[in-house]
Amino acid sequence: MLKKMFLALAALATAARAQPVPDPDKQAAALVKQMTPAERNLLLHSYFSRQNNVRSAPLPGAPWAAGFTPAIPRLGIPMLAQTDASLGVAWISGRRAKDATALPSSLALAATWDVKIAYAGSAAIALDARASGLNTLLAGGVDLTREPRNGRNFEYLGEDPLLAGVLAGETIRAIQDQHVLSTVKHYALNAQETLQNVLPVTIDEAAARESDLLAFEIAIERGNPGSVMCAYNHFNGPFACGSDFLLNKVLKQDWNYPGFVMSDWGATHATSDAINGLDVESGQEFDPQVYFAAPLAALDGKDAAYTARISDMNQRILRAMIAVHLLEDPPKIGVPDIARGEAAARAEAAAGTVLLKNNAILPLLKTAKRIAVIGGYANIGVMSGGGSSQVAPQSGPALAVPTQGDGGEWMAQVLMPGAPVKAIQARLAKDARVSFDNGAYLSTAMAKARDAEVAIVFATQWTSEGMDVPDLGLPNHQDELIAAVAAANPRTIVVLETGGPVLMPWLDKVPAVLEAWYPGIKGAEAIADILFGDVNPSGRLPITFPASLDQTPRPHLDGWLEDPAKAKVSYDIEGSDVGYRWYDRKGLTPLFPFGFGLSYASFRYDDLQIRSEGNTIHASFTVTNTGTRAGRDTPQVYVTARGGRRGQRLIGWGNVDLAPGATTRVTVDADPRLLADWSIPRHRWAVPAGRYDVTVNSSAATPLLNGSTGLEARLLAP
Ligand code: GLC
Numbered sequence: 001m002l003k004k005m006f007l008a009l010a011a012l013a014t015a016a017r018a019q020p021v022p023d024p025d026k027q028a029a030a031l032v033k034q035m036t037p038a039e040r041n042l043l044l045h046s047y048f049s050r051q052n053n054v055r056s057a058p059l060p061g062a063p064w065a066a067g068f069t070p071a072i073p074r075l076g077i078p079m080l081a082q083t084d085a086s087l088g089v090a091w092i093s094g095r096r097a098k099d100a101t102a103l104p105s106s107l108a109l110a111a112t113w114d115v116k117i118a119y120a121g122s123a124a125i126a127l128d129a130r131a132s133g134l135n136t137l138l139a140g141g142v143d144l145t146r147e148p149r150n151g152r153n154f155e156y157l158g159e160d161p162l163l164a165g166v167l168a169g170e171t172i173r174a175i176q177d178q179h180v181l182s183t184v185k186h187y188a189l190n191a192q193e194t195l196q197n198v199l200p201v202t203i204d205e206a207a208a209r210e211s212d213l214l215a216f217e218i219a220i221e222r223g224n225p226g227s228v229m230c231a232y233n234h235f236n237g238p239f240a241c242g243s244d245f246l247l248n249k250v251l252k253q254d255w256n257y258p259g260f261v262m263s264d265w266g267a268t269h270a271t272s273d274a275i276n277g278l279d280v281e282s283g284q285e286f287d288p289q290v291y292f293a294a295p296l297a298a299l300d301g302k303d304a305a306y307t308a309r310i311s312d313m314n315q316r317i318l319r320a321m322i323a324v325h326l327l328e329d330p331p332k333i334g335v336p337d338i339a340r341g342e343a344a345a346r347a348e349a350a351a352g353t354v355l356l357k358n359n360a361i362l363p364l365l366k367t368a369k370r371i372a373v374i375g376g377y378a379n380i381g382v383m384s385g386g387g388s389s390q391v392a393p394q395s396g397p398a399l400a401v402p403t404q405g406d407g408g409e410w411m412a413q414v415l416m417p418g419a420p421v422k423a424i425q426a427r428l429a430k431d432a433r434v435s436f437d438n439g440a441y442l443s444t445a446m447a448k449a450r451d452a453e454v455a456i457v458f459a460t461q462w463t464s465e466g467m468d469v470p471d472l473g474l475p476n477h478q479d480e481l482i483a484a485v486a487a488a489n490p491r492t493i494v495v496l497e498t499g500g501p502v503l504m505p506w507l508d509k510v511p512a513v514l515e516a517w518y519p520g521i522k523g524a525e526a527i528a529d530i531l532f533g534d535v536n537p538s539g540r541l542p543i544t545f546p547a548s549l550d551q552t553p554r555p556h557l558d559g560w561l562e563d564p565a566k567a568k569v570s571y572d573i574e575g576s577d578v579g580y581r582w583y584d585r586k587g588l589t590p591l592f593p594f595g596f597g598l599s600y601a602s603f604r605y606d607d608l609q610i611r612s613e614g615n616t617i618h619a620s621f622t623v624t625n626t627g628t629r630a631g632r633d634t635p636q637v638y639v640t641a642r643g644g645r646r647g648q649r650l651i652g653w654g655n656v657d658l659a660p661g662a663t664t665r666v667t668v669d670a671d672p673r674l675l676a677d678w679s680i681p682r683h684r685w686a687v688p689a690g691r692y693d694v695t696v697n698s699s700a701a702t703p704l705l706n707g708s709t710g711l712e713a714r715l716l717a718p
Contacts, residue, residue, distance in 0.1 A: 101341025169222025247277025363533025376458025387465020
């Protein structure tokens with residue numbers, strides 16, 4: 001009920017704002033015409049603003065933000081006050097929002113497979129940003145999970161271009177409907193943190209188009225982000241932020257993108273990046289010189305190409321600001337609607353929690369009298385991810401453990417307030433006893449477990465921007481702790497709070513496992529909702545959990561402890577077969593497959609009908625709740641052969657809420673690009689002729705219905 005009411009409110013509140021602006025390009029052109037030479041340079045480079053470690057004195061009026069370009073009051077152009085990021089208004093480097101909802105990690109959002117939940121959470125954090133006077137959220141992280149050890153997987157939406165692109169597009173639309181400009185990032189192939197600033201990434205163009213670039217293309221189509229943030233790494237030679245191919249040819253020509261490209265902070269390398277398609281040098285203090293200030297201004301009016309480019313740069317920036325209503329609807333400092341944000345965060349965390357194993361021990365009874373809770377800081381709060389996306393409520397983190405030598409906030413391990421121990425206790429009778437042990441000593445943890453009806457071990461894996469994890473093991477000997485507790489009490493439940501996939505050597509020793517990801521400010525409540533059945537788990541993995549790193553395309557993490565000059569990453573090993581596509585191609589069985597998740601209900605699929613029409617396929621089928629509880633199912637539709645050639649690709653899914661015994665029909669219409677190969681010589685998507693095998697699955701590895709149809713060869717319109 002809470003979720004339904006909230007979603008309805010969210011829809012009402014945002015419908016009013018989402019009115020398109022008449023002809024933003026024309027309005028922008030009129031402003032560009034009026035700009036003086038000095039004004040023509042102002043918007044082309046942004047300050048890191050008033051951070052603790054800023055290297056230049058803050059400009060008058062500079063906000064506490066990640067990026068800032070000054071206003072041009074004479075023309076009615078507001079300042080751009082840019083903060084991070086996809087999970088809420090950042091609380092980092094001295095920045096303190098008036099208050100901010102800390103959403104669950106983007107992987108938790110991806111595990112919901114639900115565009116409505118995506119919209120609700122992002123609309124809420126955009127309103128938080130406005131209440132802090134900020135008009136840009138540097139959100140929309142959508143790099144595909146090619147590297148399970150990537151420290152920023154928690155900020156991205158998994159391994160599939162359709163799922164990631166659709167959800168990213170929805171978050172961007174939600175943010176901009178509140179008249180806050182969003183980005184989509186990091187364009188492109190920024191799939192690891194190790195040596196990311198210099199990493200020479202190579203990949204075949206067609207493979208990139210059919211995977212990571214397709215995720216960006218879908219996100220941009222659906223969300224119309226005002227800006228695209230280019231990535232730190234090289235892309236087939238040039239840096240991404242100086243790549244004529246990525247920025248001019250693909251983004252601005254092929255995709256006809258009207259907005260502006262901002263660099264990542266410290267990702268600008270030359271004034272000539274402007275000619276290759278970069279529009280704004282962000283975080284200028286991070287660069288050895290401000291390439292887009294004096295050097296660029298000196299070319300304006302002198303060099304025809306640069307003069308035209310500078311007009312276009314300003315045009316794109318202003319067009320984006322106008323299209324998102326920043327000129328006529330500036331943010332007003334106010335009181336954030338934290339209740340709205342927390343309702344969205346709790347709904348997202350519960351819906352994104354994935355039940356990985358349940359041997360009839362969950363849901364727990366609320367009549368339980370003795371529960372032992374062990375480890376994972378469960379007496380304090382829940383884990384969150386480090387780096388620029390770090391959020392905390394006005395009251396600050398429940399705990400911040402510095403990890404860097406300066407003991408500062410940057411990359412501190414931050415626990416979000418809300419203790420699972422308290423949330424569990426609140427679901428039980430007054431006389432029930434919930435004991436806690438921090439897991440530091442196996443002996444005491446085992447004793448507590450032995451003395452309880454059921455033991456719940458919380459295990460955390462902190463990950464962060466700026467680093468990758470060396471392996472997929474749980475850190476701090478937690479695997480040992482889990483095995484010891486399970487030996488002391490066979491009724492042991494494991495709750496994972498991780499930034500990505502982890503190995504589980506103890507899996508056959510425990511009857512139940514929940515993946516709660518970084519569950520955000522209401523994570524403790526959401527975990528209790530699932531543990532006690534107040535919410536029926538419906539999360540489905542948006543990334544594959546490998547059985548070992550040997551199953552992955554790159555068991556050795558490229559660049560790890562290597563000479564930066566020698567590091568490189570070739571994604572041609574898997575090409576566009578990222579994640580489950582790779583496991584399908586290699587015939588590998590992962591620990592848990594993409595799309596996997598259990599429920600307290602059960603569902604059956606029937607009556608698959610497949611129809612081909614023109615250049616695409618339509619599939620419909622029925623879903624029945626065969627269980628005894630209401631619940632949500634997320635049936636997935638894959639093509640497993642295209643034109644007779646094997647290869648698995650997700651083409652759609654359903655979000656189905658059903659009462660016990662109820663049945664409904666789901667229809668999926670495939671985006672033709674998912675049926676196609678990118679043809680480099682013809683510079684078009686080409687749908688191959690022949691047979692198309694289609695399956696309806698409960699996960700990438702479990703086809704439950706199958707059928708086939710045929711298509712003629714087609715070239716998709718450019
Ligand atoms: C960081 C991140 C980017 C963030 C920006 C501003 O380096 O890569 O995601 O938005 O700088 O904080």
